[in-house]
Amino acid sequence: MARVAVVTGGTRGIGAAIAKTLKTAGHTVAANYAGNDEAAQKFKAETGIAVYKWDVGDPAACADGLGKVASELGPVDILVNNAGITRDGMFHRMTFEQWHAVIRTNLDSMFAMTRPVIEGMRERGFGRIVNISSINGQKGQMGQTNYSAAKAGVIGFTKALAQENAAKGVTVNCVCPGYIDTDMVAAVPEDVLKKIIAGIPVGRLGRAEEIAEAVTYLASDKAGFITGSVLTINGGQYIAN
């Protein structure tokens, strides 16, 4: 069934691929972004997908933005919490600003984005929430205490919220990508990236579309018996339970 879907950070990288795949599956999609208007307008022109600018770390902005999406496109039945940032550094040199920026965008956003839509989903008896965590939230990563903490938090959030909403037709799942070929990974120094790829049994970076296909399935009506799951998509780099 065609539904209204919101994808945070949906104008670039993994989020853009998710937005496009959801659209191909027949859904009406709203792609949120933070501030890169040029990328957002290019994405809108290429795909015909509506774009909405607000900061996912700001609860009031999320409530306003989601209200606008609902009035323009209809009630939100699918929410993909994808927006994320990194501010890497060894913990003994990390500032609170680096710590807090990552927790705010990657974890506070789970509350800020999900809280305004969850009651409507429960009332309508249908909802699909897919949260994007990371391999580094599963295994921890040197230089990313902030990011690993936030992404591990996303997994706990997913499991708890899944239990609270299962009886109401609302599923909540989490996808943990490994290293995917996006701007975020382009920021990794080349020598570090070479070492990372050497540690991926499949022998390459992942593609954003490979994450998008899984997310679109989890967001579909067909996936109603899958909730609270943590789906690892990382080319075999870290084989979690």
Ligand code: NDP
């Ligand atoms: P990109 O850096 O390529 O894109 C990030 C997107 O998020 C952009 O659309 C950006 O908007 C948006 N965004 C950032 N901050 C905010 C904010 N405060 N409010 C609203 N939107 C925001 O990221 P990726 O596609 O690489 O990553 C997507 C998700 O996948 C993230 O959660 C990331 O942690 C996770 N992930 C990525 C991996 C990878 O290898 N790439 C591996 C594992 C997990 P704008 O364009 O305006 O800046």
